[in-house]
Amino acid sequence: NTGLLSALCIGGVNIRGQIYNLRYRPNFVIGTPGRIKDLAGQQVINFMTFNNVILDEVDRILDMGFVRDITRILSSLPKIRQSAFFSATTTPEVTKIMTSFLTSPVTVSVKANTTLPNISQGIVRVCGQPKAEVLFHLLTSPGFDKVLVFGRTKYGLERLAADLGRRGFMVVAIHGNKSQSQRQYSLDQFKNNRVKVLLATDVASRGLDINNVTHVINYDLPESYEAYIHRIGRTGRANKSGIALTLVD
Numbered sequence: 001n002t003g004l005l006s007a008l009c010i011g012g013v014n015i016r017g018q019i020y021n022l023r024y025r026p027n028f029v030i031g032t033p034g035r036i037k038d039l040a041g042q043q044v045i046n047f048m049t050f051n052n053v054i055l056d057e058v059d060r061i062l063d064m065g066f067v068r069d070i071t072r073i074l075s076s077l078p079k080i081r082q083s084a085f086f087s088a089t090t091t092p093e094v095t096k097i098m099t100s101f102l103t104s105p106v107t108v109s110v111k112a113n114t115t116l117p118n119i120s121q122g123i124v125r126v127c128g129q130p131k132a133e134v135l136f137h138l139l140t141s142p143g144f145d146k147v148l149v150f151g152r153t154k155y156g157l158e159r160l161a162a163d164l165g166r167r168g169f170m171v172v173a174i175h176g177n178k179s180q181s182q183r184q185y186s187l188d189q190f191k192n193n194r195v196k197v198l199l200a201t202d203v204a205s206r207g208l209d210i211n212n213v214t215h216v217i218n219y220d221l222p223e224s225y226e227a228y229i230h231r232i233g234r235t236g237r238a239n240k241s242g243i244a245l246t247l248v249d
Contacts, residue, residue, distance in 0.1 A: 004028065009045075011035045012180030019044050033061065033069040040076070047076035057206050058085040059094045059226070067097060074101050088206075088233060089226040119236035121244045131247055132163045135219060138245070139169065139197060145214045146190075149199045150231050152220035157199045160219065164197070173199040205230040209237065218246040 007021040009031030015038070022029070022044045029036065029045065039045045053074065055061055061070065074083075085098055099105060126134050138144060151157040154175035161173045172186035172195050183203075190198040191210055198204070199219075205227060213235040222228040235242025 006030060009035045009039055010180070015039070025049070033066045033073065036073060037069050040073070047073065048078055051078055051081045053077055053081060053083050055083075055085045057087055058098060059087045059090045060206060062094050062097050070101075089229055091226070118239065118241045119232055119244055120241070121232065122246075124245050124247050126247055126249050128249075131219060132160060134247060135160075135217065136164065136167055136169070138215075138217065139164075143214060145196060146193065146210075146212055147197050147215045147217060148190075148204070148210075148213050148234050149197060149217045149219050150205065150222070151199060151201060152223075154201055156220065157201065161199055169197065170195045171197040171199055174204055175201040176203060202227055202231070205234070208234055210234065211237075212240070213237070213242060216242065216244045218244070221246065221248070 005021075005024055005026035006028040007018060007024075007026040007030070009018045009022075009029060011032055011034055015035070018035070018039065019042070022039065029050070031039075036045065040047065055070070083102055085102075087094075090098075124134060124138070135149065139147060149160075151160060154177045157173050157175055161171050164171050172189050174183045174186045178186070186198065187208070187210075189195045202222070205222075216232050216235045218228070218231060222231055232242075232244035235244060
């Protein structure tokens with residue numbers, strides 16, 4: 001009942017509904033760089049009508065090769081505008097790119113530490129056992145009520161899902177080979193506690209706000225410290241406690 005309109009513009013779903021929503025000239029357009037660029041190419045979005053721009057997970061957006069798309073979008077916005085870039089982590093290289101888009105930027109840090117004290121972090125040594133066996137024993141232990149398991153590859157996760165399924169465990173998975181509708185279905189199953197285990201690649205390490213995740217398990221080691229921080233940040237949210245475990249040989 002605010003009278004404010006928004007349009008969600010993302011890939012993986014039909015573009016026609018997004019074009020229809022944009023014709024109402026929404027106050028907010030929320031989307032991914034590639035799809036927004038495509039819509040601008042079809043002349044259904046006019047960047048000059050927007051005087052605020054927000055980039056969320058800015059380090060990931062710029063690191064994934066979207067610099068050209070972002071540059072094109074930002075250069076099409078009014079020169080007098082407010083720009084806000086958000087991220088839990090960043091690197092000197094990304095900071096240098098960010099400042100090229102900004103005029104007299106001010107940095108605001110809302111926390112001194114990159115990891116929260118309410119997330120307990122631990123290592124589980126495999127000691128030569130099959131990792132799937134170790135994971136199964138963890139998942140059947142008391143307290144592992146809602147668990148997000150991170151793996152490195154989509155193929156490895158599919159094998160792990162099949163292995164756990166043969167052991168009678170109901171799991172869902174999200175990764176790059178899943179369609180948007182399949183990802184949404186898996187997330188809904190996990191969010192609504194229909195399954196207690198979600199297997200995911202780093203596609204799920206950012207931007208997901210799922211209540212009451214008790215554990216994050218790094219089945220495969222993350223590629224970087226920044227990736228680790230984002231992964232474990234899926235638990236211990238909203239001042240609740242959480243546990244992050246990493247399987248190592």
